[in-house]
Amino acid sequence: MENHENGSWFQQKELEDSLKNHLNSTEDYLTFLCGPRRSPLFLPVTVVYALIFAVGVVGNLLVCVVILRHQAMKTPTNYYLFSLAVSDLLVLLLGMPLEVYEMWHNYPFLFGPVGCYFKTALFETVCFASILSVTTVSVERYVAILHPFRAKLESTRRRALRILAVVWGFSVLFSVPNTSIHGIKFQYFPNGSLVPGSATCTVIKPLWIYNFIIQVTSFLFYILPMTVISVLYYLMGLRLKKDQFLEADEMTANIQRPARKSVTNMLFILVLVFAICWTPFHIDRLFFSFVEEWTESLAAVFNLIHVVSGVFFYLSSAVNPIIYNLLSHRFRAAFRNVISPSCKHCHYQDPPQDPPAQRNTLLTECHLMELIEDSVPQFPCQSSFFSAQLSTAF
Numbered sequence: 001m002e003n004h005e006n007g008s009w010f011q012q013k014e015l016e017d018s019l020k021n022h023l024n025s026t027e028d029y030l031t032f033l034c035g036p037r038r039s040p041l042f043l044p045v046t047v048v049y050a051l052i053f054a055v056g057v058v059g060n061l062l063v064c065v066v067i068l069r070h071q072a073m074k075t076p077t078n079y080y081l082f083s084l085a086v087s088d089l090l091v092l093l094l095g096m097p098l099e100v101y102e103m104w105h106n107y108p109f110l111f112g113p114v115g116c117y118f119k120t121a122l123f124e125t126v127c128f129a130s131i132l133s134v135t136t137v138s139v140e141r142y143v144a145i146l147h148p149f150r151a152k153l154e155s156t157r158r159r160a161l162r163i164l165a166v167v168w169g170f171s172v173l174f175s176v177p178n179t180s181i182h183g184i185k186f187q188y189f190p191n192g193s194l195v196p197g198s199a200t201c202t203v204i205k206p207l208w209i210y211n212f213i214i215q216v217t218s219f220l221f222y223i224l225p226m227t228v229i230s231v232l233y234y235l236m237g238l239r240l241k242k243d244q245f246l247e248a249d250e251m252t253a254n255i256q257r258p259a260r261k262s263v264t265n266m267l268f269i270l271v272l273v274f275a276i277c278w279t280p281f282h283i284d285r286l287f288f289s290f291v292e293e294w295t296e297s298l299a300a301v302f303n304l305i306h307v308v309s310g311v312f313f314y315l316s317s318a319v320n321p322i323i324y325n326l327l328s329h330r331f332r333a334a335f336r337n338v339i340s341p342s343c344k345h346c347h348y349q350d351p352p353q354d355p356p357a358q359r360n361t362l363l364t365e366c367h368l369m370e371l372i373e374d375s376v377p378q379f380p381c382q383s384s385f386f387s388a389q390l391s392t393a394f
Contacts, residue, residue, distance in 0.1 A: 059321025060085040066334035076160035080137040088317035108199040116201035124175035181205035211289035266327040277316030280309035
């Protein structure tokens with residue numbers, strides 16, 4: 001999360017000049033310019049952050065382990081979820097401790113220009129990578145629902161890895177503009193001498209540049225993607241609803257529809273929670289970028305939004321593994337297997353592999369059906385083959 005130097009940015013120059021005569025110490029002057037050294041909400045927010053940190057780190061590490069460890073979990077969709085888990089781990093392990101430290105000791109910033117650039121680039125990159133990963137998995141699900149044959153032919157692990165490389169490349173590239181306008185800012189006494197301990201990591205270029213960058217990136221990497229995702233899931237919902245009324249072979253109906261619906265429902269909940277958690281973050285940034293003349297009431301509202309957006313921002317990094325555990329039978333079984341390998345009732349095994357020729361025959365005979373997650377009745381094409389070769393997601 002970004003530090004906007006509330007005191008110095010919210011006060012008018014005339015007010016600063018009129019109050020200088022009443023400041024009796026360096027600490028008072030710094031408090032007047034940069035706000036309090038320690039956030040008044042430090043203790044309760046830190047407790048909340050610590051809980052989010054513990055749940056998020058353990059959960060996302062489990063997601064990474066089960067995807068890397070089990071061959072059957074290495075599907076294109078799960079690769080995108082792996083990317084989300086990596087993004088969340090970066091935020092929790094590198095970003096959260098730094099922000100907690102700044103809440104405890106807001107200034108001086110001790111890590112220099114390189115640390116300031118790293119902090120800004122980290123948050124920008126994971127912000128973009130997360131929304132692009134969610135958008136990509138939504139597009140993949142849309143193609144799987146409306147064009148299942150095409151999805152089976154084109155949705156491969158190698159293709160998913162290439163897409164993820166592009167996603168992270170674009171994320172790093174688009175983090176450069178905001179990172180480049182940040183740096184270390186020092187405060188000075190009226191006589192021009194440097195105020196000791198006043199270094200802060202903040203915007204050092206004209207504020208209009210920052211405002212423009214925030215408004216453009218919020219549109220390109222939140223408003224536009226969420227609009228596209230909403231349209232895609234609306235179209236998928238219409239298609240799934242329409243399929244319920246189509247007359248089809250009983251076997252096809254029993255296999256395909258529950259699988260498509262269960263996976264799509266889980267991803268829909270994932271996207272919905274993502275949108276809820278990230279909305280305050282973007283409201284915070286846009287609020288700051290659009291306000292030209294700050295008042296005390298506007299500053300109070302912004303500070304409240306800033307705290308709420310921070311909690312939801314980090315909560316989004318911890319909630320995904322919980323969703324997988326609640327809604328995905330395969331993830332739940334794999335989590336239990338990693339946590340308790342000796343548990344006989346929760347042991348997860350990779351399905352056996354079948355010869356390519358037999359696999360191709362099954363693809364033709366079973367009409368490229370998707371995996372039924374919880375249970376598959378015995379049909380002529382055999383559920384074990386589906387588990388082994390035809391899963392497109394969980």
